[in-house]
Amino acid sequence: MIIPLEIKSCKECPHFHEERMYTSDSWEMTFGWFCKKADDRKIKGYVERYEERKIQIPEWCPFQTALSRYTEKLGQDPDDDIYTIEEWNIAVEDGWIGNSDGRGYWVKDGFASRDEVFSTPQLDATHVIWYNK
Numbered sequence: 001m002i003i004p005l006e007i008k009s010c011k012e013c014p015h016f017h018e019e020r021m022y023t024s025d026s027w028e029m030t031f032g033w034f035c036k037k038a039d040d041r042k043i044k045g046y047v048e049r050y051e052e053r054k055i056q057i058p059e060w061c062p063f064q065t066a067l068s069r070y071t072e073k074l075g076q077d078p079d080d081d082i083y084t085i086e087e088w089n090i091a092v093e094d095g096w097i098g099n100s101d102g103r104g105y106w107v108k109d110g111f112a113s114r115d116e117v118f119s120t121p122q123l124d125a126t127h128v129i130w131y132n133k
């Protein structure tokens with residue numbers, strides 16, 4: 001079961017973790033904020049408690065990226081070709097499909113992006129939708 005969770009701060013996210021960071025002032029309590037979902041990428045260093053409410057969710061947040069990238073709900077058009085990433089990579093590597101044959105877009109969870117497959121990275125896409133010329 002998936003339960004959507006709306007949050008206003010990384011601190012409310014299950015992928016958040018923090019570590020104490022030490023400064024030359026031993027009385028100072030500062031923390032590093034990190035994101036487990038993004039390989040422990042640092043969200044912000046030396047955060048004091050009074051600053052926490054001002055810290056915004058970073059633009060690179062994996063969930064934010066996914067939500068803003070896949071915006072087009074896939075239809076049921078029988079002319080659409082959907083490939084898994086593995087099938088797509090084989091098709092391109094073996095030369096069945098090339099840049100000049102049509103256009104394709106990255107897909108995840110039933111939504112397509114507007115990012116063309118030959119000019120943008122795969123990131124977290126799981127499929128490709130392809131339109132032959």
Ligand code: SF4
Nearest residue numbers: 010013015016035061
């Ligand atoms: S960056 Fe996104 S995934 Fe990472 S802790 Fe913040 S809200 Fe959670």
